[in-house]
Amino acid sequence: KKSVFMQTFNEISRYFSEIFSELSPGGMGRLVLENEENPFDGGLEIEAKPTGKSTQVGALSGGEKALTALAFIFALQRFRPTALYVLDEIDAHLDDRNLRRVAELIRRSSRESQVILVTLHDSMMSVADRLFGVTMDKSGVSNLFSVELAGLAG
Amino acid sequence: KKSVFMQTFNEISRYFSEIFSELSPGGMGRLVLENEENPFDGGLEIEAKPTGKSTQVGALSGGEKALTALAFIFALQRFRPTALYVLDEIDAHLDDRNLRRVAELIRRSSRESQVILVTLHDSMMSVADRLFGVTMDKSGVSNLFSVELAGLAG
Amino acid sequence: AYVSRIELRGFKSFGNLKVSFPLSRGLTAIVGPNGSGKSNVVDALCFVLGGMSAKTMRAERFSDLLFNGGNGQRPAPFAEVSLHFDNGDNTLPINSTTVVISRRVDRSGKCVYRINKRRASRQEIVDLLARSMSSPGGYNFIMQGDVDRFIKMNPIDRRVIIDDLV
Amino acid sequence: AYVSRIELRGFKSFGNLKVSFPLSRGLTAIVGPNGSGKSNVVDALCFVLGGMSAKTMRAERFSDLLFNGGNGQRPAPFAEVSLHFDNGDNTLPINSTTVVISRRVDRSGKCVYRINKRRASRQEIVDLLARSMSSPGGYNFIMQGDVDRFIKMNPIDRRVIIDDLV
Ligand SMILES: Nc1ncnc2c1ncn2[C@@H]1O[C@H](COP(=O)(O)OP(=O)(O)OP(=O)(O)O)[C@@H](O)[C@H]1O
Ligand SMILES: Nc1ncnc2c1ncn2[C@@H]1O[C@H](COP(=O)(O)OP(=O)(O)OP(=O)(O)O)[C@@H](O)[C@H]1O
Ligand SMILES: [Mg+2]
Numbered sequence A, B: 001k002k003s004v005f006m007q008t009f010n011e012i013s014r015y016f017s018e019i020f021s022e023l024s025p026g027g028m029g030r031l032v033l034e035n036e037e038n039p040f041d042g043g044l045e046i047e048a049k050p051t052g053k054s055t056q057v058g059a060l061s062g063g064e065k066a067l068t069a070l071a072f073i074f075a076l077q078r079f080r081p082t083a084l085y086v087l088d089e090i091d092a093h094l095d096d097r098n099l100r101r102v103a104e105l106i107r108r109s110s111r112e113s114q115v116i117l118v119t120l121h122d123s124m125m126s127v128a129d130r131l132f133g134v135t136m137d138k139s140g141v142s143n144l145f146s147v148e149l150a151g152l153a154g
Numbered sequence C, D: 001a002y003v004s005r006i007e008l009r010g011f012k013s014f015g016n017l018k019v020s021f022p023l024s025r026g027l028t029a030i031v032g033p034n035g036s037g038k039s040n041v042v043d044a045l046c047f048v049l050g051g052m053s054a055k056t057m058r059a060e061r062f063s064d065l066l067f068n069g070g071n072g073q074r075p076a077p078f079a080e081v082s083l084h085f086d087n088g089d090n091t092l093p094i095n096s097t098t099v100v101i102s103r104r105v106d107r108s109g110k111c112v113y114r115i116n117k118r119r120a121s122r123q124e125i126v127d128l129l130a131r132s133m134s135s136p137g138g139y140n141f142i143m144q145g146d147v148d149r150f151i152k153m154n155p156i157d158r159r160v161i162i163d164d165l166v
């Protein structure tokens, strides 16, 4: 039972570290079991050292915590891939540079899987193949209009 | 005891409604006591009808909830004004138009009070008199540089 | 297989007129002002893929998913969402290049699923998509606010996430 | 009166070199990448204005507020923040056009406040600023994440906010 857990944990752990270095180049992140002997007696900690920083425990900024949480979510997705991903405003708290890195990662996944992404940010919109614009009219009805982007921006 | 509470509540309630219509022009918001006879037996509900929508109870979107919460916070501030306000990333979840309205409201308050605003958004930066840029260097030290803006953009 | 088109009618803020939109095989971005209906599109996807909890779609009960008439319009008698799948690669075990999955719910909360117009059970829909798509405990749907929950998560809950994936 | 300048030394990510910056009488925006130190400036303001809870400044204890040496630098022996107030309008009851309030904390957690270089108690600082500034239960400091707490607030807690302001 523990060995099946460890197999799963090690795989997700590997994905997390890979994704973290994609999102924070030069940084390093890893998943750590509080109790390696008996995982079920402890929790799962995240050690994250963003780009260019010495190891810092519990001293991450708001945006760094958001980026780290995203890397964890993406690792879970990579462990159990599906044909469709739906992501609703996953990019609050991120600065321009982190937004662009997350956008780039999502763009790359969208070559293998279908991705629907809700966002308020230009840098996220700009990597889309198609834009869905939504507006609400005076009668309280949502109107959708769809624009093909692939091939426009290149 | 109740009358002192009602006096405070009514004043804050008035500020909330004023601020809500500034942030959501054409919209309407009000504070409602669950128990008007005995306020201390109930809670304080917020009724918010954003621009161009019929009354909707509990059906606000993420950004509409954020804007409503901001209006409540600003009403508390207007009730007990101070010479200095410090606001750290109060603008996540807001779209461009709501960002600009919040920025405008903050700009106006900064004529009476001193305001220090942390933000990741251009539309918020653009109403500042002075910009403080912060970066972290390779040795893990934050460097600040300050730029006078007033008179630049006009 | 991928979703080539989504159709909505009477679902949340999508009014009484049926609307139909193509989706990209790759990345589709949904954009628009606060309160315009972006997350309602996400709720529609949850709904048609067999979502069992009205609360996940930010509704008290399933009847709240019906268009409520907005500003002076007629409330919808039912809410319906359809997904058109391009099954050119035959990853869906149905002998058809296009597979249309739909779900309709009426005011009483009664629900009808269809696969290519034929009535089907929710389990059939789930089985059909299981190999390619949403494992319900899965993380392929990240709803608005989920990232914040992950940020605040304590180490035990985080480990339990791994337990559940084992 | 308003804060014309802030000085920091050894406070959180501000290193061993003393840094000094002018602030606008109106609106100053603090900008920069994630993790650069923007919220640390906010913590510095909390600190010098008499903040009593290290946790509010995202530190386990007050000694965590000292610059920890970052990447290969010497850790700071103390953390110090000073605010220069322009008292031209005489709203601060001190007979001086400039009032400098500072607070220094060392590794042991021992704290020294000063008003224009003279040692002062925290209460003196609080009284000095009370009429113009931070009432500690006040809402003039909105920290990162506070808006989310207000969004999730239940009606009773929201009413209690009014109770506390009465
Ligand atoms: N059953 C319903 N009938 C009509 N309108 C509804 C219904 N349910 C929700 N709405 C409306 O949908 C709107 C919310 O839409 P939604 O949450 O999708 O916005 P959003 O675009 O995601 O905004 P944000 O960017 O702030 O997250 C609200 O105005 C609400 O009144
Ligand atoms: N005592 C300390 N000594 C050195 N560095 C510290 C200390 N305390 C915190 N830091 C560093 O400060 C950084 C966080 O800064 P801060 O929270 O101000 O970022 P921020 O600019 O607000 O980012 P965000 O936009 O993500 O909110 C972290 O890298 C952390 O390592
Ligand atoms: Mg939304």
Ligand SMILES: [Mg+2]
Residues within 6 Å of the ligand: A061, A062, A063, D038, D039, D040, D144
């Ligand atoms: Mg911050």
